Amino acid sequence: MDTRTQRLVAFKKLGEYLRNINSSDPSYQDLYEVIRKSNQTNGWFTEENCLIALKSWGETLDEKSLYKWLKPYQLNTLETKTIGLILAGNIPLVGFHDLLSVLICGHKAIVKTSSNDPYLVPFLYRKLIELDTIFENCVEFTSERLTDFDAVIATGSNNAARYFAHYFAHVPHIIRKNRNGIAVLDGTESEEDLQGLANDIVQYFGLGCRSIAKVYLPREYDLNLLFGALYPHADMLMQNAKFANNYDYNKAVFLMSEFELLDNGFFLLREHDSFGSPVACLHYSYYDCLEDLTTHLTEASNQIQCISSNLGLNQAIPLGKAQQPDLWDYADGVDPIAFLLKL
Numbered sequence: 001m002d003t004r005t006q007r008l009v010a011f012k013k014l015g016e017y018l019r020n021i022n023s024s025d026p027s028y029q030d031l032y033e034v035i036r037k038s039n040q041t042n043g044w045f046t047e048e049n050c051l052i053a054l055k056s057w058g059e060t061l062d063e064k065s066l067y068k069w070l071k072p073y074q075l076n077t078l079e080t081k082t083i084g085l086i087l088a089g090n091i092p093l094v095g096f097h098d099l100l101s102v103l104i105c106g107h108k109a110i111v112k113t114s115s116n117d118p119y120l121v122p123f124l125y126r127k128l129i130e131l132d133t134i135f136e137n138c139v140e141f142t143s144e145r146l147t148d149f150d151a152v153i154a155t156g157s158n159n160a161a162r163y164f165a166h167y168f169a170h171v172p173h174i175i176r177k178n179r180n181g182i183a184v185l186d187g188t189e190s191e192e193d194l195q196g197l198a199n200d201i202v203q204y205f206g207l208g209c210r211s212i213a214k215v216y217l218p219r220e221y222d223l224n225l226l227f228g229a230l231y232p233h234a235d236m237l238m239q240n241a242k243f244a245n246n247y248d249y250n251k252a253v254f255l256m257s258e259f260e261l262l263d264n265g266f267f268l269l270r271e272h273d274s275f276g277s278p279v280a281c282l283h284y285s286y287y288d289c290l291e292d293l294t295t296h297l298t299e300a301s302n303q304i305q306c307i308s309s310n311l312g313l314n315q316a317i318p319l320g321k322a323q324q325p326d327l328w329d330y331a332d333g334v335d336p337i338a339f340l341l342k343l
Contacts, residue, residue: 003134004075007104008066010132015061017127018054034123038092042116043242045092049204050120053092057124060327069327073337075105081343082108084149086164087121088156088176089114091204096121097327098153099139101336103128107343109139110146151343153336174339176332179305180213180275181322184293186311187218189319193310194229196320200308201282202233202267203323205243209305209331210322214275214283216293226282227264234266237280247280254281275303305331 021028031054038045083102087095095113099121102109113121128135146152154164155176164175183197200212215226238244251268254261261281262269268281277283287293294313297304306329309316330336 002076003106004070006132006134007106008063008070010128010134011061011100011104012063012066013131014124014128015058015066017131018058018061021051021055021058031123034119038117038119041118042089043240044205044207045117046240048236050092052203053120056324057093057096065327070104070337073341075341078106078341079343080107081150081340082110082148083340084146084152084154084168085109085111086146086152086154086156087111087113087117089116089118091208092117093120093124094208095155096124097331098155098336099125101340102153103135103138105337105340107138107340110149111139111141112143112146113141151340153339155331172339172343174334174336176334178276179209179303179332180277181208181210181306181308182275182297182304183212183215183319183322184287184290184297184307184309184311184313184316185215185217185221186290187221189310191229193319194225195232196318197308198226198229198233199320200322202230202237205237205240206277206279208323210325212282212308212322213277214272214285216285216287219286219288221286223262223269223284226269226284227262227267230264230267238266243280246278250278250281275300 021031023032035047035050038050039047085095085098085102087098094117099109099111111121122141125135125139149171151172152164152168153174154168156164158177161175161177164173168175181200183200189197197212204211206213238247247266247268251263254268254270259270266280270277270281270283271285272283273285274283290311297307306322307313307316308319308322310319
């Protein structure tokens with residue numbers, strides 16, 4: 001078996017492990033302990049959200065997807081490089097794709113995990129070594145400033161990205177900034193479509209870069225349709241103290257600022273131009289002409305991570321699929337495999 005195939009098989013085995021997570025199986029008790037530690041460190045990382053992320057990776061790391069993803073690339077002739085990875089921590093395992101990309105290419109990584117997500121990615125790396133020792137000594141985790149690297153992939157806020165761009169200017173790099181998911185509706189969406197949209201709004205409490213933070217609506221759209229779709233999530237959201245506190249805080253700020261908003265007791269709708277919205281709030285804007293809206297979205301593409309719609313817009317994904325990216329749905333549209341192959 002060549003090394004490329006060996007690496008693929010190891011990640012396929014990791015996918016099988018994640019697809020079969022079972023709280024009653026003793027072999028998964030170490031994983032559940034890591035989940036508990038993650039939740040204690042970060043209240044946004046509930047057991048439910050951690051399991052959603054882990055099982056989602058289990059579905060993604062199947063043989064068919066892995067081979068389809070890597071089919072266009074030649075991975076066997078690389079000179080091993082050391083890649084510095086600075087991972088975000090807004091949702092569980094958000095930086096795992098970067099580590100996967102580095103290891104599947106045969107490189108090594110120095111990884112600075114987010115203080116909000118310090119346990120899950122290292123756990124999966126340790127599990128990967130258990131499945132195949134080919135990855136042993138390929139990753140170093142550090143809490144210190146990165147040193148001795150050949151290239152960098154870093155993800156952070158817009159302010160952090162400016163620092164990253166300056167600090168890592170001397171090496172090849174990918175620097176990611178804030179982006180948001182949006183949706184475009186026309187009023188003909190089914191109940192199933194709207195339920196899928198609601199899930200893409202509230203999953204991970206709306207903290208992901210693919211979370212739908214804004215919707216574009218035709219004039220006279222009945223906003224109660226959105227509230228109705230969100231309603232089944234009310235208990236789950238308000239039982240989380242951090243979400244409930246954010247809802248109360250943002251509602252108070254909006255009211256004191258005399259912003260017009262709609263409130264259903266656990267979620268806010270606010271007409272606003274911004275693509276990003278606070279926790280417990282969804283922004284919306286109206287459109288009159290789909291062609292004009294398409295032009296607007298194209299011009300603002302560097303602020304948009306994904307577009308959910310049934311309207312045949314360029315690169316749009318179906319409603320309800322924003323939180324289920326394929327391996328080739330690259331963050332910010334930047335291909336890390338192509339980047340790594342050029343080093």
